[in-house]
Amino acid sequence: MSVTTPARSHRVALTRAYHFSAAHRLSTPALGPEENARLYGPCHRPHGHNYYVEVTVTGPPDPQTGMAFDLRVLDAAVERAVVGEVDHRALEDVPLLAGVITTGEGLARAFFHTLEAELPHGTLAGVVVQETAKNRFEYRSGA
Ligand code: NI
Numbered sequence: 001m002s003v004t005t006p007a008r009s010h011r012v013a014l015t016r017a018y019h020f021s022a023a024h025r026l027s028t029p030a031l032g033p034e035e036n037a038r039l040y041g042p043c044h045r046p047h048g049h050n051y052y053v054e055v056t057v058t059g060p061p062d063p064q065t066g067m068a069f070d071l072r073v074l075d076a077a078v079e080r081a082v083v084g085e086v087d088h089r090a091l092e093d094v095p096l097l098a099g100v101i102t103t104g105e106g107l108a109r110a111f112f113h114t115l116e117a118e119l120p121h122g123t124l125a126g127v128v129v130q131e132t133a134k135n136r137f138e139y140r141s142g143a
Contacts, residue, residue, distance in 0.1 A: 012068040013125055015056040018078050020087035023048040024102040053111060054128035057119065077118040082111050104129045104137030112139045
C-alpha cells in the first residue's frame with residue numbers, strides 16, 4: 001500500500017491549552033446591588049479562578065512539514081493577545097474585556113474575537129474557557 005499525501009481539503013483540528021489566574025466579580029450594570037447579589041450569589045463577591053483556555057485551530061497539514069498549524073504562531077498570539085492581558089489581573093480592569101460580563105460565556109466569546117483578529121483568516125475554530133473543574137464554556141466559529 002502506498003502512502004499518499006492528504007488532499008488539501010482535508011483539514012485537521014488542533015487544540016492547545018493555556019493557563020492563567022485571575023480575579024473577577026460577576027455584576028451586570030442592568031441591575032442594582034441587591035439584585036446583582038441575588039442573581040450571582042457568591043460570584044458577585046470578588047474571587048479568583050485558575051482558568052484554562054483551549055484554543056482550536058484548523059488547517060490542511062502541510063505536505064512538507066506535516067503540520068496543520070505552526071504552534072509557535074499560535075502560542076505567540078495567545079500569549080500576547082489573551083494570557084498576557086489577563087494573567088494575575090482583575091478581569092473587570094482588563095481593556096480587552098471592557099463592557100464584558102466576565103462569566104465563562106463572556107470570556108470565551110471575547111477571547112475568540114480577540115484571537116480571530118490575530119490569527120490567519122478562517123483558521124480559528126473555537127475557544128473553550130474552563131473556569132472550574134465543573135464549568136467549561138465553549139464558543140465556536142459561527143456561534
Ligand atoms: Ni467566578
